[in-house]
Amino acid sequence: MLVLLGPLPLAAAFFSYWIFLALYTTLYRISPLHPLSSYPGPFLARVSKVHTVYIVLQGKQHLYYKRLHSIYGNVVRVGPNELSINEPSLIHEILGHGGLPKGPFWDPWGHPPTLIATRDVIEHAHRRKAWSRALTTSAINDYESIVSRRAQQLVNRWKSLFTCQLAFGESAALIDIAKWMGFFTADFMGDMAFGGGFELMRDGKDTQGMWGILESGVNPTFMLSHNRANSILAHVPWFGLLYRRVVGGSTQRLRNFARENVQRRLKLGASRKDLFHHLNDEEGHEPMPPSIANVCAEGTLAIVAGADTTSTTMTGVFYNLLRRPEAYRRLRQEIEAMFPDREEPLDSGKLGRMEWLNGCINESLRLYPPVASGSQRRVERGAGPKLLGSYLIPGETQLFLPTYTMQRDPANFVHPDIFLPERWLPNSRIGIHNAAAFIPFSYGTASCVGKGLAMLEMRMLIVRLVQTFDFHVPSGVPGRQAMDWEDTLQDFFALQKGPLPTLVSLRK
Numbered sequence: 476m477l478v479l480l481g482p483l484p485l486a487a488a489f490f491s492y493w494i495f496l497a498l499y500t501t502l503y504r505i506s507p508l509h510p511l512s513s514y515p516g517p518f519l520a521r522v523s524k525v526h527t528v529y530i531v532l533q534g535k536q537h538l539y540y541k542r543l544h545s546i547y548g549n550v551v552r553v554g555p556n557e558l559s560i561n562e563p564s565l566i567h568e569i570l571g572h573g574g575l576p577k578g579p580f581w582d583p584w585g586h587p588p589t590l591i592a593t594r595d596v597i598e599h600a601h602r603r604k605a606w607s608r609a610l611t612t613s614a615i616n617d618y619e620s621i622v623s624r625r626a627q628q629l630v631n632r633w634k635s636l637f638t639c640q641l642a643f644g645e646s647a648a649l650i651d652i653a654k655w656m657g658f659f660t661a662d663f664m665g666d667m668a669f670g671g672g673f674e675l676m677r678d679g680k681d682t683q684g685m686w687g688i689l690e691s692g693v694n695p696t697f698m699l700s701h702n703r704a705n706s707i708l709a710h711v712p713w714f715g716l717l718y719r720r721v722v723g724g725s726t727q728r729l730r731n732f733a734r735e736n737v738q739r740r741l742k743l744g745a746s747r748k749d750l751f752h753h754l755n756d757e758e759g760h761e762p763m764p765p766s767i768a769n770v771c772a773e774g775t776l777a778i779v780a781g782a783d784t785t786s787t788t789m790t791g792v793f794y795n796l797l798r799r800p801e802a803y804r805r806l807r808q809e810i811e812a813m814f815p816d817r818e819e820p821l822d823s824g825k826l827g828r829m830e831w832l833n834g835c836i837n838e839s840l841r842l843y844p845p846v847a848s849g850s851q852r853r854v855e856r857g858a859g860p861k862l863l864g865s866y867l868i869p870g871e872t873q874l875f876l877p878t879y880t881m882q883r884d885p886a887n888f889v890h891p892d893i894f895l896p897e898r899w900l901p902n903s904r905i906g907i908h909n910a911a912a913f914i915p916f917s918y919g920t921a922s923c924v925g926k927g928l929a930m931l932e933m934r935m936l937i938v939r940l941v942q943t944f945d946f947h948v949p950s951g952v953p954g955r956q957a958m959d960w961e962d963t964l965q966d967f968f969a970l971q972k973g974p975l976p977t978l979v980s981l982r983k
């Protein structure tokens with residue numbers, strides 16, 4: 476017999492159903508029946524990922540995971556179905572060839588998915604081919620002149636700031652290194668991905684508002700920055716879908732920006748081989764040319780993945796050179812020996828052999844890994860449990876290697892919180908040094924394909940700046956002080972940084 480319910484009993488039935496479901500799920504997640512019940516972790520993390528969203532909003536996710544590992548040990552349950560694994564010996568099994576595919580964290584990162592968000596292993600390998608062709612050692616050599624042109628532009632812009640200051644009798648200018656590193660890397664990646672697009676260094680500010688989306692926090696229209704939105708939504712993909720429908724999202728603005736630039740570039744034609752040339756398959760390696768939507772998506776990825784990461788690392792280098800004058804002196808000596816008479820640092824071979832410079836960059840990458848909490852992987856549904864070392868990981872478990880925690884673990888690096896470029900010198904006798912635990916570019920088949928380009932860019936710019944300028948800690952600057960810079964870091968998947976006000980003067 477069919478019984479018709481009125482609106483009130485219907486609503487009551489509806490809510491009772493959801494309350495029952497929520498209660499049942501919670502009890503299951505905290506019960507010994509859950510397959511991850513034997514892994515220790517905070518109680519709230521067992522219940523729901525909403526707890527993680529709260530942590531992400533504070534921007535201190537990296538410090539939170541480090542604290543959890545110090546309390547609970549090397550493997551911690553950080554979500555109902557998620558583990559954080561601080562075990563360098565498992566890096567190869569998790570990230571290496573035949574390891575685990577990417578996890579659902581990557582689902583909300585826009586459509587069509589870019590290389591970094593492609594979870595299917597075969598599709599990922601196929602997409603990566605164009606990137607790999609674009610970033611071979613010989614292709615990177617073709618980009619030296621693009622880096623050098625932008626490095627010279629930064630030098631000239633800073634010199635023009637001195638001219639203004641000199642008019643007021645000042646011999647040094649107060650420069651926010653973090654901001655200018657961001658401008659440099661965005662302009663450079665814009666050149667690489669679209670043959671131009673940003674002119675942040677020229678304008679000295681973010682006139683189009685695009686850099687703000689990449690870099691900053693919440694903007695006034697209640698659209699979260701690209702990285703911050705994604706880093707939050709990725710923990711709760713169901714909410715991500717809702718957010719995008721209701722609020723929109725900065726990803727779309729970035730994609731529109733990319734589309735305009737791709738169309739401009741296609742009209743102009745290519746005058747040189749850059750990243751766009753390869754991503755657009757202008758040499759015809761594939762049977763079908765890529766769609767414009769894909770070229771836009773991959774170009775946007777290049778800017779998102781390549782700009783902030785390198786600018787944070789270079790800012791970290793200058794921050795530490797200011798704090799350790801003897802490290803700064805040693806860098807100057809090495810630069811003078813390698814490029815006497817301020818010769819332009821164009822030779823990537825020579826730059827690669829500069830041990831102190833590379834030690835400084837490695838230390839910045841170790842202390843402030845731009846992707847501080849690693850990149851999620853998952854034991855696939857239906858694949859059964861996976862044995863990783865002595866840990867049995869049930870199917871459908873998501874996991875990640877917490878890069879910041881691992882690289883600051885005294886079990887891997889002696890004096891882990893101190894900037895010591897000397898630990899990277901060949902024959903260093905400084906103490907514990909587990910290079911296998913150093914994974915700022917991740918590891919394996921989905922590791923950072925842009926590593927070579929990033930290293931070239933950072934080496935060339937740092938040398939050019941140290942050749943031309945002197946850097947000092949300013950005194951009496953209102954607001955944040957140079958020595959607080961590390962505290963400004965916020966982990967929204969990619970580290971975001973605050974200003975690094977620095978007194979910069981021209982070298983005699």
Ligand code: HEM
Pocket residue numbers: 570590591592603606776777780781782784785788844845846850915916917918920921922923924925926928929
């Ligand atoms: C200091 C600079 C950089 C750091 C620390 C860094 C770090 C990373 C990390 C940790 C990943 C994630 C890998 C994974 O999922 O396991 C990644 C992926 C990626 N990065 Fe970088 N990156 C840097 C610069 C660049 C640059 C300059 C480019 C541009 C050419 C770039 C392009 C990419 C791409 C395309 C991926 C996706 C790779 C894949 O899924 O196969 N990165 N990067």
